[in-house]
Amino acid sequence: MTSNQPIIRIQSVTKIFNRTVTAVDDVSLDIAAGEFFALLGPSGCGKTTLLRMIAGFENPTTGRIVVDGQDMQGVDPNHRPVNMVFQSYAVFPHMTVAKNVAYGLKVTGVANSEIQKMVPEALQLVKLGGFEHRMPHQLSGGQQQRVSLARALVKKPKVLLLDEPLSALDAKLREAMQIELVNLQKSVGITFIIVTHSQSEALSVADRIAVMKDGQVKQVADPLALYEKPNSQFCADFIGKINQLEAEVAGVEGKNLVVDIRGVGKVVIPHEGHAEGRVSLAIRPEKVELNAHEPGDERVKFLSKVANVVYYGSTSQVFLENAAGDQLMAEIRNRESNTATSILIGSEVWVSWKAADTLVLTE
Amino acid sequence: MKKARPTPLEYTRKRWFQLVMLFNFIFLYFPIVALVAFSFNNSRRNITWNGFTFKYYVKAFHNESLFDAFLNSLIVAGISTVVSTILGAMLGLALYRFKFPAKNAFDGWIHLPIIIPEICMGVAMLAFFSRLNITLGLFTITVSHIAFSLPFVAVVVRARMAGFDHSLEEAARDLGANQWQTFKDVTLPYMMPGVVAGALLALTLSLDDFVITFFTSGPGSTTLPIKIFSMVRFSVTPEVNAASTVLIVITLILSVGTMVIQARGGKDKGLPI
Numbered sequence A: 001m002t003s004n005q006p007i008i009r010i011q012s013v014t015k016i017f018n019r020t021v022t023a024v025d026d027v028s029l030d031i032a033a034g035e036f037f038a039l040l041g042p043s044g045c046g047k048t049t050l051l052r053m054i055a056g057f058e059n060p061t062t063g064r065i066v067v068d069g070q071d072m073q074g075v076d077p078n079h080r081p082v083n084m085v086f087q088s089y090a091v092f093p094h095m096t097v098a099k100n101v102a103y104g105l106k107v108t109g110v111a112n113s114e115i116q117k118m119v120p121e122a123l124q125l126v127k128l129g130g131f132e133h134r135m136p137h138q139l140s141g142g143q144q145q146r147v148s149l150a151r152a153l154v155k156k157p158k159v160l161l162l163d164e165p166l167s168a169l170d171a172k173l174r175e176a177m178q179i180e181l182v183n184l185q186k187s188v189g190i191t192f193i194i195v196t197h198s199q200s201e202a203l204s205v206a207d208r209i210a211v212m213k214d215g216q217v218k219q220v221a222d223p224l225a226l227y228e229k230p231n232s233q234f235c236a237d238f239i240g241k242i243n244q245l246e247a248e249v250a251g252v253e254g255k256n257l258v259v260d261i262r263g264v265g266k267v268v269i270p271h272e273g274h275a276e277g278r279v280s281l282a283i284r285p286e287k288v289e290l291n292a293h294e295p296g297d298e299r300v301k302f303l304s305k306v307a308n309v310v311y312y313g314s315t316s317q318v319f320l321e322n323a324a325g326d327q328l329m330a331e332i333r334n335r336e337s338n339t340a341t342s343i344l345i346g347s348e349v350w351v352s353w354k355a356a357d358t359l360v361l362t363e
Numbered sequence B: 001m002k003k004a005r006p007t008p009l010e011y012t013r014k015r016w017f018q019l020v021m022l023f024n025f026i027f028l029y030f031p032i033v034a035l036v037a038f039s040f041n042n043s044r045r046n047i048t049w050n051g052f053t054f055k056y057y058v059k060a061f062h063n064e065s066l067f068d069a070f071l072n073s074l075i076v077a078g079i080s081t082v083v084s085t086i087l088g089a090m091l092g093l094a095l096y097r098f099k100f101p102a103k104n105a106f107d108g109w110i111h112l113p114i115i116i117p118e119i120c121m122g123v124a125m126l127a128f129f130s131r132l133n134i135t136l137g138l139f140t141i142t143v144s145h146i147a148f149s150l151p152f153v154a155v156v157v158r159a160r161m162a163g164f165d166h167s168l169e170e171a172a173r174d175l176g177a178n179q180w181q182t183f184k185d186v187t188l189p190y191m192m193p194g195v196v197a198g199a200l201l202a203l204t205l206s207l208d209d210f211v212i213t214f215f216t217s218g219p220g221s222t223t224l225p226i227k228i229f230s231m232v233r234f235s236v237t238p239e240v241n242a243a244s245t246v247l248i249v250i251t252l253i254l255s256v257g258t259m260v261i262q263a264r265g266g267k268d269k270g271l272p273i
Ligand SMILES: Nc1ncnc2c1ncn2[C@@H]1O[C@H](COP(=O)(O)OP(=O)(O)O)[C@@H](O)[C@H]1O
Pocket: A017, A018, A021, A022, A023, A041, A042, A043, A044, A045, A046, A047, A048, A049, A050
């Protein structure tokens, strides 16, 4: 066993429920020790099922899960070196906070003197010091979640599994908890695997993200690569907002691709890898620039009509329609108080972006 | 200050409504109140009030056959409650927990003893015991009491478990508990109010059952309700009133206990029982 061996190896794991529902479809993932890893995908794509297979509550139909070099086949949940924070928190309602946290230690025969020391430490870690004798029904949802976290962390697992831990919290608390989770993970150094359907949450907390769809992993990448270089229309669309335009590959010029965009004409785009036939060109709204006059070269540019402007305070979204009737959205920063109002609905503007920022998506 | 006219929804402030309520109360409770009151009446006959006395309680207590019947009732109720609570709780838990073929049919089937007329059940029990040549006595009474209280316990326990969050059990397993520890530390504490309520229900049902007991009791094995009935056949003496009052008080305490436990269990899931 070497130290840079992945803490979790998921090898061609498939889970089929009732012989008909394929919840997880041939997933292979390696997760490194100390990583903050996110499983991201729309509801019903099999994230929870994958997490539950790691925890031992479901058995893979085929495939293998290896935790810390040990094959988990046939190992009961209580003998796995992982712990889970449940979506419903699952705090034991008839035990005090301290008893909840102590439970996992007591039940595995940790000495009482040891427990007395570890419980307050764990509660301190999640900022629940002084709540030892409260009952769960006297706690808010966010506090119950901290109990659930402390209870899992006090076991010092190799991997902590979190199933949609923040989905029940209100927006403000959620953002605060995201930051706290990241700090907590850094300070304890345990591998975290978080399940979420919120792309912003995954981007803000995770070191690496696996995007799932219909039980399959579509892309595994760090947040920056996932946002800037999505490998499919699904990932591009699911992570953040993106404009997609239909185009046809007209030829290859060295490292560049010549594409014919409907209603715009031929443009040259830097692109590595192979592409032919119909492709989708994608561009992030914040990379789109609007100008009254024609901008310089090295940019994809065309005239569009302003269909609508929606004001969001710090930004505005400008909805545009080009000559072919294709829709496009630009997100502009409201640098000056009249930025939004200076764009008149119905007027024509130059839409442009750096050719290098264009993504060519073939699938 | 002038009192405002009652609004349409303030039924309780309407004279006619108060009269209806009063009539209902009299109709329901007057016979019981009279029964209890006359158990303290210092007269052999239950007609006129002759002053307060405890003597019929003492007399009832010293009536050997009445006291024996009371003891029999306690024995039958005690054993049938313990057995039906254990079996019923296991059944309720199994119905909540497991999926098995024909579960719905089985689910309906266990309700049968609750809905079929008691008299039919009594006849069925009698036929069953005589077919097997079992002499009627305390044993047969106890067995039939177990048979009819078991479904009640199962239904109560099952209803309690319907609100149970299964991930609590998974959380316990995840934290290192084996299946037995999980049951003992997490499932059972949650289930307990249902089990206690079911047990009190079984006890109440057994203590005052007449019909089924009537069919399954043999000579020398009467329970209190049957004994009271046979005494009433001659005349309603204050002694009978006293015995009945004792039965009422026990039943009342058990019922209130059941309701309190169920209400508490529903309100506060963190009941530290
Ligand atoms: N115990 C189960 N029995 C049958 N189907 C299930 C079970 N658990 C999950 N599924 C199905 O598997 C799919 C994936 O579910 P899940 O892993 O919960 O998705 P997610 O957590 O990504 O929302 C869904 O279609 C769901 O209906």
